[in-house]
Amino acid sequence: MRWLMFVFVVILAQQISSTLVEDIRVRGLIRDWAPLVWLAPGERFLPLGVPEFLDNMQAADNYLQTRTSLQSLLQNRSSFLHGRKPADNIPIYALLKNCIMNSESLIPSAGATMTKTTISPSNNLKKHQLPILNAMVDDFDIKSIESNNVPGSGVSIEKLLVSSFKDRRLSRSHGSHVIPVNSEISKSHILHEKILQKIKFHTQHPLHFHVTYWMFYPFSEGKAVCVLDLGILGSWPIPSLGGTCFGRLKEYGNHVGDWEHVSLYFKDKNYPLAMYVSAHDAGAFYRYEPRSGTFIFESQETRKGIFQKPIFPERVFTAEGSHPILFSARGSHGLWTAPGKHKFVRLPRLYDESGFGTPWPTWRKVELLSIHDKHVMPEWMNFTGKWGNPKSNCHPLTKLGFDICEFVDGPTGIPMKKMNFRC
Numbered sequence: 259m260r261w262l263m264f265v266f267v268v269i270l271a272q273q274i275s276s277t278l279v280e281d282i283r284v285r286g287l288i289r290d291w292a293p294l295v296w297l298a299p300g301e302r303f304l305p306l307g308v309p310e311f312l313d314n315m316q317a318a319d320n321y322l323q324t325r326t327s328l329q330s331l332l333q334n335r336s337s338f339l340h341g342r343k344p345a346d347n348i349p350i351y352a353l354l355k356n357c358i359m360n361s362e363s364l365i366p367s368a369g370a371t372m373t374k375t376t377i378s379p380s381n382n383l384k385k386h387q388l389p390i391l392n393a394m395v396d397d398f399d400i401k402s403i404e405s406n407n408v409p410g411s412g413v414s415i416e417k418l419l420v421s422s423f424k425d426r427r428l429s430r431s432h433g434s435h436v437i438p439v440n441s442e443i444s445k446s447h448i449l450h451e452k453i454l455q456k457i458k459f460h461t462q463h464p465l466h467f468h469v470t471y472w473m474f475y476p477f478s479e480g481k482a483v484c485v486l487d488l489g490i491l492g493s494w495p496i497p498s499l500g501g502t503c504f505g506r507l508k509e510y511g512n513h514v515g516d517w518e519h520v521s522l523y524f525k526d527k528n529y530p531l532a533m534y535v536s537a538h539d540a541g542a543f544y545r546y547e548p549r550s551g552t553f554i555f556e557s558q559e560t561r562k563g564i565f566q567k568p569i570f571p572e573r574v575f576t577a578e579g580s581h582p583i584l585f586s587a588r589g590s591h592g593l594w595t596a597p598g599k600h601k602f603v604r605l606p607r608l609y610d611e612s613g614f615g616t617p618w619p620t621w622r623k624v625e626l627l628s629i630h631d632k633h634v635m636p637e638w639m640n641f642t643g644k645w646g647n648p649k650s651n652c653h654p655l656t657k658l659g660f661d662i663c664e665f666v667d668g669p670t671g672i673p674m675k676k677m678n679f680r681c
């Protein structure tokens with residue numbers, strides 16, 4: 259009885275120390291790969307830590323609202339609304355989603371574990387999931403082989419990989435090409451030939467998570483649009499002729515509270531497989547190439563609005579061998595992968611400008627938010643309302659669908675946003 263207890267304690271200790279080691283490793287990777295964000299030259303609205311922002315806000319009707327008038331805060335260049343220059347004091351919030359802990363099919367076997375992908379192969383090949391699939395295909399590592407995998411009705415990718423791996427081994431030792439007996443497998447075997455070629459063994463602990471780095475700015479500047487004043491009908495956008503506005507420039511779409519993000523996807527390697535960069539309602543997937551130490555453009559998506567299709571550069575460079583270098587657009591803080599002028603809406607023509615203003619080495623202050631650990635979640639992660647004042651100074655014809663405002667609603671917070679990677 260006593261030795262049984264001893265065995266139990268030893269196993270427990272091993273479990274604890276291995277999760278601790280994994281925890282340290284994950285935290286290290288999150289820090290090492292936190293981005294270097296260049297704030298734009300002439301930026302007037304800098305980032306801020308959430309607690310200081312909340313000290314200056316009050317909650318009402320599902321909105322966080324400034325305690326004093328927006329106009330007076332905007333005029334006062336030292337008000338909290340203008341944020342702070344990021345030295346080592348402004349945190350970036352890293353939301354961690356660990357795919358292994360969450361996996362329902364974590365199978366411990368003889369000191370090794372294997373995670374099962376529950377998405378069926380056909381689903382996995384859907385076009386919109388390709389960036390993630392590609393990333394996984396490039397570095398598909400399997401730790402241990404479960405010998406009792408009987409292909410059922412829903413054959414998982416993992417099972418396919420396992421079976422085919424056995425076949426490949428067989429074929430190698432017999433010097434001839436062995437076709438799997440099971441017809442279900444053989445069909446998919448041909449389909450996934452490319453994937454299967456990438457299989458290799460790995461001796462490290464499995465590692466599988468994605469992390470979203472969130473940056474917070476107290477205020478986001480809208481865009482100046484050339485308008486013509488038509489009295490009670492309000493102002494109407496008119497095209498600028500030859501770059502000259504013959505009406506009046508008016509700023510639309512300002513808002514209090516601004517969340518911006520970039521996500522990284524890790525699996526088994528000490529570098530991310532993929533990155534998602536978000537600018538306004540569009541975003542781009544990049545794949546990491548360890549040989550060159552750069553991220554390479556893979557695909558892009560428009561989350562909302564048919565007019566948004568910005569051009570993303572082919573490569574994203576890294577600082578100090580890991581930190582992706584990103585650029586926060588002046589005023590709006592949309593994240594771009596290169597300095598310069600970025601057209602992000604075609605109608606009306608709206609541009610973002612970014613460049614080498616002030617560097618923000620975000621890894622100096624990373625605050626970890628873990629989906630699995632309620633204790634490390636700050637209270638504000640529970641807020642589901644809007645992070646800024648309600649819209650104001652809207653067009654007189656707003657009710658007829660001409661919905662443009664000088665100040666728009668604040669955005670929703672982190673828990674309300676969709677994740678760009680799935681496990």
Ligand SMILES: *[C@@H]1O[C@H](CO)[C@@H](O)[C@H](O)[C@H]1NC(C)=O
Binds near residue numbers: 337
């Ligand atoms: C501007 O803001 C700072 C910081 O909140 C405050 O101390 C100062 O009194 C404000 N100035 C004016 C003129 O309101």
Ligand SMILES: *[C@@H]1O[C@H](CO)[C@@H](O)[C@H](O)[C@H]1NC(C)=O
Binds near residue numbers: 636640
């Ligand atoms: C946040 O909400 C959850 C569930 O609704 C609750 O268990 C938790 O205590 C809340 N956390 C804080 C800090 O209020």
